[in-house]
Amino acid sequence: MMPLAYADKEQIQIIKKIGGSPEVKKHLEDLGFNVGGEVSVVSELSGNLIIKVKESRIALSNELARKIMV
Secondary structure, three states: OOEHHHOOEOOOEEOOEEOOOHHHHHHHHHOOOOOOOEEEEEEEEOOEEEEEEOOEEEEEOHHHHOOEEO
16 A cells, blocks of 8 residues: 555556545545545646546645555
């Protein structure tokens, strides 16, 4: 298990755990990041990540991406 921030680009990952405060967990779930869901890193720009989740692309800060374990 590793943080999404360190995952290989363009490789599908399964979310195993979401960390952080209850507010952070709720925010990530509202964006579509749920345990068991598939995600992949599309690209990295200035330390921020573009993540593909549920056929959408979402920009996440490196800090938030480290709270998603895959």
